Amino acid sequence: MSASMTVASEKTIFFHALEIDSLEQRTEYVRQACKNNTQLLSAVSALLRENDREVNPIDRPVAAEMLPTMMSGELTDPRFSPGAMVGPYQLMERIGEGGFGWVFVAQQRSPVQRRAALKIIKPGMESREVIARFEAERQAIALMDHPNIARVFDAGVTETAQPYFVMELVRGVPLTDFCNSNRLRISDRLQLFVTICHAVQHAHQKGIIHRDLKPSNILVTLQDGRPLAKVIDFGVAKAIGQSLTVKTIYTRFTSMVGTPAYMSPEQAAMSTDDVDTRSDIYSLGVLLYELLTGSTPFAPDRLQTAGFDELRRIIREEEPPRPSTRLSTLNSEESRTSDVERLGPPTTPSTAMKRDLDWIVMKALHKDRNRRYSTAGALAEDILRFLQDQPVEARPPSSWYRFTTFARRNKVAISTFSLVAIALIIGTATSLWQAREAIRERDEKELALAEAREAEVAANAARSELENFNDRLNSTTVLLAAGRANADAQRWPDAYEAYSEATQVLPKSFLVWLERGGLNAKLGRWESSANDFVKAVEIGFPIEQAELNGVPQILLYAGRSDAYETLLQELRQSDTEVPFAVSARGQLVGSLSPNRAAELADQMEQMLSKTFDSDVSSGPLNKRQRYAKIYYGVNLYVAGLAHLKAGDYQQALHRLEETNHANWFGRGIAKPLIAIAHHRMGNADDAVQSFEESQVFLDRMLDESIERSKGSPSMPWIDWIEFLIHHREASIVVKGHTPAADPRFQQLQVFADAAIDG
Structure with missing residues (x-):
């Protein structure tokens, strides 16, 4: 492993060190970060020394x-x-x-x-x-x-x-230009504005005040056909309770920070230490005003021509007209040339604003910041209330507000009345409280007694249930052991009877259903096996059990698509130590996206290459390599199936044909997949020939099973069921129809049922 992979880069260490104020802590951090790399330590130390110099190339312009x-x-x-x-x-x-x-x-x-x-x-x-x-x-x-x-x-x-x-490169246009050029309705503008409020709220939560919110600093682009706003240019941002840089930012005396048309009164006062997040709320109010009316509260031309003191006076003292008033006073010539025309009929925005929008905008633009919205999130919530036809928080002064003003004018009379009323209320409340406390104590004692009795009954029931469960668990363990022993000895009726009795004794155990489902699958009783596996899926069981028992293949072949999809979703998300080829096989047997199939194909190819490397290596093999070497034929088959699902037909054909020469139990089951690969590549004659070979293989397996009077051939039933699935698919792809019903399957079903019945 190279040093660049174990030691952080010079730039990373340098920037992290700049954030440490203590010289001793900074030196210790650099020493540990550079480890034993003396060259890197010297380079970072030189950068830090240059940065700490009072006069360095950054402070003295090089051009x-x-x-x-x-x-x-x-x-x-x-x-x-x-x-x-x-x-x-x-x-x-x-x-x-x-x-x-x-x-x-x-x-x-x-x-x-x-x-x-x-x-x-x-x-x-x-x-x-x-x-x-x-x-x-x-x-x-x-x-x-x-x-x-x-x-x-x-x-x-x-x-x-x-x-x-x-x-990030934002390919967008300023907020107002986007809204006007796309003729957005008021509701669409407000929805877009809400996302901007959420962005500003996020900045405030991180302790950052933007201080220069304006349309050119909010770019809008289309993402998936929907407008997406991006706040940019934090060049005059201010931090709250933290330092954004190790260097000091000094704002010159009598200098204003921000753009006058969007500047809050406190910014115009040029007291930068007194500016807080509510300054951005004011700028958001200006943006909302402009989105609704097509102009800022104070015309930019007027602010540009005004003197410095006059500009500050306008921002700090003059009250702008309400948005609805601004719209109603536009003359006909202005209406034809202004952006209002793009909002829709002039009466529509004016009518809407007179209800609630006027109050929302004017609350955000209040000269007294204590009367503005406390957060950008509160402004967004009020706009959402307006869009949902709910009462807004910025409504006119309430009855309570009018009462408080009346109380200030009549302090003496109201104080006297209040003292008398308070004394009466306290006396009444004390009496009621004492009575309620007495009742509460009595009720608590009765409730505690009832709970104690219920707890005793529940404990006795739980003890009895636990004893009963232990008995049933012991009985089930014995039955499962008997079922396995009888199955190994091919005493099928006794094995099936033991498994069936276990399902009656402990029906909520996934293991008993998996055991009986596996027995049914081994005998070729596919429908019965699928029913048992569905029961296990509904109960819930460790995902590796499904992978090792071939549950996905049985569910898919039997048409139990709901249970298969449920199991497949868990299979994709599992992080178990089950061999990867088995996990991939369970996913590839059904429908799978080409991208996911390509990922599985790459991983299988890596496994095959590692297996090859291990053949010529004398070192020990890891778990995956040992599995891959033992089941090399299975890995070739799974890799070929993955390439086929991913659309890489040439590589799929190569791997699938290799399986016909590998020494494994499922040799021959890749024949229908080879036919499908030829068909996808346009090799019609080869596809028909490969399908006929698949049919010959099917006939041979069926004749062998009938000769043995058994429901499934001698190969592992997981390989057999996958062959049947892919042969049916190959018939549809190559021949254009599903295979004809073969009476031998019915005969095998009779053999399987007879084996169970004895």
């Missing part, structure tokens, strides 16, 4: 002379042109640009190949503050795992010391 060009948005640096490599990622095209970073479509080359979005700091922008914010964004996204939030795949540093991270 400061390119800053004017970078700020103008022109990409002239050949290091980041299409085709350039950043770590294992090849840049394809630039798809986005922020204040300090670029976003590229990148093709990952190793260890897997996939498309992703790679975000990297622009050359010339590597200040400590920018790098800290960049690392904070990466850490914020990495903390979250939600289907509506873009995921982080990887992170690293270029050869020129520029940090980058790789995240």
